[in-house]
Amino acid sequence: MMIVNSTMADMDTLFAFYRAGAVYMKDMGEVRPWQEFERTAVAKEIEEGRQWKVLDNGETVAVFLTTYNDPFVWQEKDQDPAVYIHRIATHPEHRGKGYVQGIVDWGREHARENGKKFLRLDTGARNTRLVNYYKRCGFNLLGEVYPDSPALPAHYRGGIIALMEIAI
Template sequence: MPLTFHLDPPVGPDLRDGVLTLWTDVTNAGGAVGFVPPATAEQIRPEFVRHLVAMAEGRARLLVGYDEEGAVAATAFLTHNTHRLMRHWIWLYTVMVHPRHQGKGYGRDLLAAAEDAARSLEGVEAVRLTCRGGTGLENFYASCGYKEVGRVPDAIRLAPDDDREDIMMVLPLR
């Protein structure tokens, strides 16, 4: 059964707990979402709060995919670029699908919903994202229409002697 996507759902305890649980579960399954396993919800919470503040200030939008049980199963944050010369593109951050739902095509569905959301924003001509090297995610994003535009070697340090590339990708919308 496909996910049901909502842009800017009401933020309440169920949504907050659902996103935090998703983020923790994805991290602990090895997902490249800003943390390394093992991680706890308490370690992730401050970063999530920063996302919530950006949403409250109108600098970010939250796209949530709900499964058939109404649980948070996928998310992506769309963040406006505030630089006056770069307002024609947005960042896509913290793109996650719960591990129990991976392999069902929900990642593609999430990116398609994010593209639709970006197209609905006035003046947005492209979506940019970065992904961690060594995960193969750049191949997945490329299969969804994103183009690799650069790599920064050793930009992400997961642990001593474990540095990864930061891979930049763009999806043109026009």
């Protein structure tokens, strides 16, 4: 398994993974699955070096995004030095093969290399199956928030979000 930055050539692949992730969320009963993301925003994330892909034998098996702040969801905790992981999407044929744990392990090292003290992510609080999965990956559940900023993607607004963290 290797994690490398996504490029503009990966744009269609990223969106295919996001669509498959949204379908999976619906199938799992998620009340607020991902909506279609804006291509211009994803292009900017690629240009900033924050979009990543997980390769296994040269094949893209998962994608995710990193950021170093998330004030609308993490509120006052956003002042802490942290790496935030967003939009993990694993190809349907590769779910259950440990790629998310690989992303978490990579995220810990990425946080260390960048002088951060925390690795964080958030997910729908009512998706107890996913919350428990992230706990098994080493995250601690810190609590829940109810973000409602128009700056957030639609799937955040009006929902209950579980905040999860690993101290580095």
